[in-house]
Amino acid sequence: MSETTTASVSAAEAAENEDKRIGARNTLAITILLVSTFVVILNETIMSVAIPHLMDDLGIEAGAAQWLTTAFLLTMAIVIPITGFLLQRFTTRSIFIAAMSLFSAGTLIAAVAPGFEVLLVGRVVQASGTAIMIPLLFTTVLTLVPERSRGRVMGNISIVISVAPAIGPTLSGLILSVLDWRWMFILVLPIAVIALVLGAIRIPNVSEPRKTPLDMVSVVLSAIGFGGLVYGLSNLGEVEGGISSVSGWAPLAVGALGLALFVLRQLRLQRKDIALLDLRTFRSRGFSLSIGMIMISMVALFGTIILLPIYTQSVLGLDALTTGLLLLPGGLVMGLLAPFVGRFYDKHGPRVLLVPGTIIVSGALWFMTMLGENSVIWMVLAAHVTLSIGLALLFTPLFTAGLASLKPAMYSHGSAIVSTVQQLAGAVGIAVFVTVMTARVTALEGQMSVVGATAEGIHSAFVYGAVISLVAIPIAFFIRKPASNGVDAPVGH
Numbered sequence: 448m449s450e451t452t453t454a455s456v457s458a459a460e461a462a463e464n465e466d467k468r469i470g471a472r473n474t475l476a477i478t479i480l481l482v483s484t485f486v487v488i489l490n491e492t493i494m495s496v497a498i499p500h501l502m503d504d505l506g507i508e509a510g511a512a513q514w515l516t517t518a519f520l521l522t523m524a525i526v527i528p529i530t531g532f533l534l535q536r537f538t539t540r541s542i543f544i545a546a547m548s549l550f551s552a553g554t555l556i557a558a559v560a561p562g563f564e565v566l567l568v569g570r571v572v573q574a575s576g577t578a579i580m581i582p583l584l585f586t587t588v589l590t591l592v593p594e595r596s597r598g599r600v601m602g603n604i605s606i607v608i609s610v611a612p613a614i615g616p617t618l619s620g621l622i623l624s625v626l627d628w629r630w631m632f633i634l635v636l637p638i639a640v641i642a643l644v645l646g647a648i649r650i651p652n653v654s655e656p657r658k659t660p661l662d663m664v665s666v667v668l669s670a671i672g673f674g675g676l677v678y679g680l681s682n683l684g685e686v687e688g689g690i691s692s693v694s695g696w697a698p699l700a701v702g703a704l705g706l707a708l709f710v711l712r713q714l715r716l717q718r719k720d721i722a723l724l725d726l727r728t729f730r731s732r733g734f735s736l737s738i739g740m741i742m743i744s745m746v747a748l749f750g751t752i753i754l755l756p757i758y759t760q761s762v763l764g765l766d767a768l769t770t771g772l773l774l775l776p777g778g779l780v781m782g783l784l785a786p787f788v789g790r791f792y793d794k795h796g797p798r799v800l801l802v803p804g805t806i807i808v809s810g811a812l813w814f815m816t817m818l819g820e821n822s823v824i825w826m827v828l829a830a831h832v833t834l835s836i837g838l839a840l841l842f843t844p845l846f847t848a849g850l851a852s853l854k855p856a857m858y859s860h861g862s863a864i865v866s867t868v869q870q871l872a873g874a875v876g877i878a879v880f881v882t883v884m885t886a887r888v889t890a891l892e893g894q895m896s897v898v899g900a901t902a903e904g905i906h907s908a909f910v911y912g913a914v915i916s917l918v919a920i921p922i923a924f925f926i927r928k929p930a931s932n933g934v935d936a937p938v939g940h
Contacts, residue, residue: 473591476650477600480543480584483642485607486635487550487577491519492615492752493631494570500628505563512563515570517678522574524677524870528669528724530582531863535659538652542583547643550576554639558632569632578866581608585862589850590653595793598847602789605842608869609748610782616756617778620771654859662716665723668709673867675702680874724867725860728853734861736926737849738868740801743919744841745872747808750880750912751815751834754905757884759827762820762902773828777835784839789847792928797844801923804840809920811837812913820902844926852929879915884908 494501498512505512533542553572560566584604592600622631679699709724716722729735752774759770788800811834818826846865853861884904891900 472649472651476646477588477591477603479642479646479649480580480587481603481607483543483547483639483646484580484584484604485611486638486642487546487573487580488607488611489615489618490554490573490577490635491523492516492612493619494519497619497623497628497631500623501563501566504628505566507563514567518567519570519574519577520677520870520874521674522571523578524673524867524874525670526575526578527582527863527866527870528673529666529863530579530866531724531860532659532661533579534582534586534654534859534862535657536661537656539583539587539654540647540650540652542579543646543650544643546576546579546583547639547646548576549573550580551636551639551643552576554632554636558629558636581866581869582859582862585846585850585865586858587653589858589862590855591651594851597851598792598843599786599789601847602785602787602792602843604846605785605788605839606782608846609785609838609842610778612748612752612873614775614778616752617771617775620768624768660721662712662721662723665709665712665716668705668712669723671705672702672709673706673871675699675705676871677874678702680871680878722860724863725857728857728861728864731852733852733926733929734849736922737845737852738864740805740841740919740922740926741845741849741865742868742872742875743915744808744838744845745869746876746879747812747834747912747916748838748876749873750876750908751812751831753877754880754884754908755827755831757881757901758818758905759824762898762905763822763824763827765824773824774831776828777831780832781835781839784836785843788839788843792844792847796928797848797926798924800840800844801926802920804837804844805916805919805923807837807840808834809837809913809916812909812916815909816906816913818902818909819906820899848926848928876912879911880908883911 494515498515501507501512501515537545550573553569553574553576555569556572557566557569560569584607588597588600588604619631622628622634675698679696679702682698710726713722713724713726717725717727729738755774756770759765759773765773792800811830814826814833815830818830850858850861850865884901884907887904887907888900891903894900895903
């Protein structure tokens, strides 16, 4: 063998070894991000079952205890729109360290909180870190993972985003059946700290920071707009408030005005490429259609998460732990299917998954309309598992096709928009389902038993949800896999 041939072989081997090293580094980085994001998202719904325990232990009313969830969602809604700027301005590693440090600090504060006020502060600090982690995960994956493998990796992200909120109530129910509520935070803290240390060492910087000015007017309008909407929707979703609650409608009106002004300002600033949240992402037809379907899917997911426990406990008479265990199989099914769905997407594209997925989700919600005062437990289990299967077919192709439809320069803004829409849609789902239920229960007061009225109210709520789900079916036919350059046709072409 000649010296030239030997040198060529050595160079090829060196290049192959370098590719393997980079591949292993990227896989480890994404794994750390996935684990970290799973842990932080889990805390979004982990408090729901703990409310009665906190009321007894801290001596607070239900309205105050509900703020432990409301404040978390409110902080997420305010911080997430700013992450598009943060991801452009700072390195990947520094953003990760900031996010996990905030979450770990918040978890520690909550674990040692002497009273409600300090616990609330801990939840807000936790939410600040959580809000940054989700767009960071999306942006990093889009940057590191080649297009041919994105479906598989996005399948893992779907596990994080859909399963973590679903099993949160189950996990908290299990913990509270044997331990004090503080253990919900104590058990999470070492996992968060380990992830922080590993990430600080291993997370690569996948983008070049650039000096982007921060428009404070946009930050204020974003906080008013998204914060007002989430707060108003959360108030409408409280059983005590009812559909006529002024405390719910006033923040909604302020939020809608703030959001309108925020959009107008972004349209002006994006001409100079200095928008806080660049709305040119919506020029992509694939992204816009995916966002619409993500909203409908999240409404179904969070509406069901909040309503089924009310049904099982208030109508069927099950306790919190049994309810959590009953809903656990659905979350596990969703998680088990996600990687297979991702691989199927890589081979066949989104439409063959989205069309049956939307039909299954709608069918499950229509089946839930048949749940009544005398329904058996297996009907609840079957309905929830079916819904979970449908959602598993939706999330991975929607996240992948939607974000991959954007130019790389728009990844950070697209990730922030997807995460913001998830929060708003979750709040909408809770508000719509619970408000419709409450209005129906109030109308039936005195005409039948409380259990019967509650069952009728839940029936009405699921009818609304089932009707909304029908909208997604025709949209599914129009979502396609993006072109190989990662950019699809603009809206209207």
